[in-house]
Amino acid sequence: MLNHTLLSTEGILILEPSGPLETVDFQAVIDDIAPYLVMHESLAGVMIFAKAFPGWLNLEAAISHLQLIERFHQKIKRLAIVSDNGLLSALPTFAAHLVHPDVKHFSESEYEDALTWLRSRQS
Numbered sequence: 001m002l003n004h005t006l007l008s009t010e011g012i013l014i015l016e017p018s019g020p021l022e023t024v025d026f027q028a029v030i031d032d033i034a035p036y037l038v039m040h041e042s043l044a045g046v047m048i049f050a051k052a053f054p055g056w057l058n059l060e061a062a063i064s065h066l067q068l069i070e071r072f073h074q075k076i077k078r079l080a081i082v083s084d085n086g087l088l089s090a091l092p093t094f095a096a097h098l099v100h101p102d103v104k105h106f107s108e109s110e111y112e113d114a115l116t117w118l119r120s121r122q123s
Contacts, residue, residue: 001021013029013033014047016049021062025061026068044119047082047114079102080103081103
């Protein structure tokens, strides 16, 4: 399950996985951000706030996740990974080579710092 919130006045998407990710989770995110991106050039940022990576429910969900990334990563200015999990804290090093946005890791106690970083993007 993937909870998400679009802060539309700031162009920031917050993603909070709380269980195995499903295809419907990614469709729900698309349903929220696609209309926003019709009216705006990009998202200022995306925050992934997670205790751990919960994995995918099935292969279809993993493919949906990859399709979402492929479709939208060019329209994201910054990506903040907020987690104390070792795997997720290493993600920015790996992701920086594969996706468009600037990627930065923050510990869970730095949640507000991550939001500040996303809000302070350079145009």
